[in-house]
Amino acid sequence: MEPVEFYNRDLSWLSFNERVLMEATRLEVPILERIKFLSIYSSNLDEFYRVRMPVMIWDVELAKERINAQQQRFGEIISQQILPELEAMKIHWRYNMAIPDLISGQVADLFFNEILAYIHSVCIDDDLSSFFAENNKLYQVVILKNRLGQERMELISIPSETLQRLYAISADGAQYIVFLEDIIKNHLYYLFPEDEIEGAYNLKITRNAALKIGQEYEEDMTIALEKQLEVRDFGFATRFLYEPGLPLRNLYRMIYALNLHKAAVVQGGAYHNLKDLNTFPLGDVYAYPKWPAAKAVSIAEKETIFDHILKKDMLVNVPYQNYDAVLRFFNEASSDPKVEEIYTTLYRVASNSRIVNALMTAAKNGKKVMVLVELKARFDEANNIKWAKQMKAAGVKIIYSSIDLKVHAKVALVKRRHADELQYLGLLATGNLNESTAKFYTDHILLTAHQPMLWELESLFGFLSKKKKKPALEDNISFEHLLVAQFNLQQMFLALIQREIDHVREGKSAGITIKMNNLEEQKLISKLYEASQAGVKVQLIVRGICCLIPGVAGLSENITVRRIVDRFLEHGRVFIFNNNGADDIYMGSADWMNRNIYNRIEVCFPLYDIALKSIILKMITLQLEDTLQAVMMDSSLQNVSVNAPSPRRSQEEIYHLLREEVSLQGIMPV
The missing domain is CATH 3.30.1840.10 (Polyphosphate kinase middle domain)
Structure with missing residues (x-):
């Protein structure tokens, strides 16, 4: 059979x-x-x-x-x-x-x-x-x-x-x-x-x-x-x-x-x-003992967060690190006289959102502010309608997605004029721009001034402003850095998996490690099966739905699936491709569900900074070594406890890891 x-x-x-x-x-x-x-x-x-x-x-x-x-x-x-x-x-x-x-x-x-x-x-x-x-x-x-x-x-x-x-x-x-x-x-x-x-x-x-x-x-x-x-x-x-x-x-x-x-x-x-x-x-x-969040980055007293981002990418790992840098990004954008334009997407917003208040202040300060509000976020529709009306009254240009297409991307773009040069500063996240859920959802937020990547983000906002259901040839949009659902996301992930297959066949180092909330889409699952059959080791951390069956001889014997449930809700999406030891890392809003691939605008982004890549690799390694809160999924998708002589709890170890990283940067933990 x-x-x-x-x-x-x-x-x-x-x-x-x-x-x-x-x-x-x-x-x-x-x-x-x-x-x-x-x-x-x-x-x-x-x-x-x-x-x-x-x-x-x-x-x-x-x-x-x-x-x-x-x-x-x-x-x-x-x-x-x-x-x-x-x-x-x-x-x-x-x-x-x-x-x-x-x-x-x-x-x-x-x-x-x-x-x-x-x-x-x-x-x-x-x-x-x-x-x-x-x-x-x-x-x-x-x-x-x-x-x-x-x-x-x-x-x-x-x-x-x-x-x-x-x-x-x-x-x-x-x-x-x-x-x-x-x-x-x-x-x-x-x-x-x-x-x-x-x-x-x-x-x-x-x-x-x-x-x-x-x-x-x-x-x-x-x-x-x-x-x-x-x-x-x-x-x-x-x-x-x-x-x-x-x-x-x-x-x-x-x-x-x-x-x-x-x-x-x-x-x-x-x-x-x-x-x-x-x-x-x-x-x-x-209850659980308190784990006070650390600061994500140290900013000098007279330095702005934009000055800091222009020098070096920042990565905020909530809830282990606090949300201050994200709030400061929007707060400075609202009042910095050099900032001319602000663009962002909002999917699920806090009930008393400081981010939205900063956007309204920016509009009142004469800046051009455009916000894509996704009204169809299930069970958050009423809250999003409320904020959309308030922002519109404050002078913010509000855009809604088309009926058949949800915008699930979590991104923001700031245009800042400096010495006749237009600087682009961006925020790309795996989770919602929501300071409430940031206290118990594990997510990653990249703050970057990588100009080519942000030019692509500008093109995406241009597409969104037209309220189209699907991209067309006349849109003339291409992405080299970003992976965007409806444009290149599925094709690029298939190509990245194929590259690992090619590498293992050539005797090179190969491997795939992916963390996501849900895995359903059959074309991508089939490609992971193909990788397993070629000998690529595939390690998956999937919190919720998983339609891939691991450990089946001749099909998926090289695939393992872990599920982690602990004090924080695992929410970040991380995609790691070994690339013969060079490790390409992407993060973003997209699970591999049919809805994410075919019916939504999603954005996944590359992590280029070597130090930040090192932190993410350490965090994911700790999760792969979790023996207390992780279970392995068997071929019937039953939750099987991990038997190991030394107990390890990844969330606790990640908490201490990031506090150590803070200390190495000379930042006082909060």
Whole structure:
């Protein structure tokens, strides 16, 4: 039987979420962080049901089987590990347990003083034409019997978006942690005083998140998106999640009353929306120890960052190094009288973005500022619309991508006049220009004055300003330094892989090391298979989706795939080609997914500075040697622990490596 050459992308993603769940079991991880990994797992799964489940065709049943097994494991982690450990610390998390009499008075005070004002319910048996069960909102169905023995069901809306989800209550030297919905359940006697309460069960409904924007809105994307966002949470139901014990007759009545016939009906645990565990009320003493970020570069008191970049490329490696140099790049651009023009792309922006404020200041200072705002960044559309409107009002020229093409590149260009010479200064990154995510996403930001590379970046901004769907011959744009999706990115990566194949056949040094978030595109995967068959050693670090199957004899026996999950989210994309020992290194915004290769503008950029290349090679080597947080993917894409006599944790070693690099430059670590 011929081996299957490509793994299913959705099953692969579920394998990644299983790896997140594994982190919640590791006793070496502080307990608050393990609880947060449970939160991340839950949040990821919600998004899977909103985004992927509606479009899945194959392997739906297998996906559900794996999800069910994972959720069973989720419950076991809480009951067999988290709860006993908390109990030993006199922290009593009342997870699926009655509220004890010891704290019932304090709980009653919370209910009547803080919660009651937000409680309302609807009768399931009444006309529900004016009621709509919201996406991922918590509800509690209460089964009641009146004095005549007649049964009815009331649906209570749990106000977890307005109030906190978990309450910490102190009593007798211990702490009790109670769910909001349990506090409400404890006071149903007050809400329904004339009825006998037969049961109360938690539930939620997940809805499709797809947005549909017609071509007629091409000229005013904001109007189209705002209209779509208003109805996004009213999409068709993809999952109906309910608490065990809900009688079947009542379950079927709810499915009929709430029009949930097409949804996957899933029996879950006692609680839903456990992404809210990210606010679990435990102190920092139960979290990871602090790793203060180092400075990325030392700039003299009277020197500007532009002066520094003109002398030498800079590389900021967040979150190990702080974001100050990136913010300073935009801040200086906004006020430097020599700066004439600023261009940048924005994909996901911080809710209180200092970068955007700098761009608005630059426009007010009379500089030409052009910003490509990608309004179609999923779940960030509303925030991006808000900023686009504010920038436009401040005088910034706003450009939106075409409906069929996302701009995912993370780049900026500054034009600065100095002694009648126009200097180009650029920023090219692997992650979003977002100072919030820079605190926990591992990314790389290159600040450079490499003029030929930045001339190419200028050409790209010129293309983007025309809002074309695809490049055409008349655009007359070519790239020698940058790899740009829709122009040369896929072709160049194929050529770089082919060069390694040629080198190994010629007896030269060869090898490929790639780190990315997701790997799906079959043409590039096939080329990696070809490299493996030729004898090229291929080392992959893939955090999430991986459709390449490693370790298959005659196909991919020279390919290894690692997955790293730790305190920081691995996000940077790094592409290293041995080139007979000369190491060509590219970094950038592009994963090897179909969407990145065929439907987006992506930019990958070369790293030319020898010292910076050395740092990246050291960082990637540490990740390849990780034995604690890395797992190896086998031919079934299972997460296999790395067995090694000496434990190594790459993120911790990278943190210390970059602090040592700072010391060598004479910079005081922060």
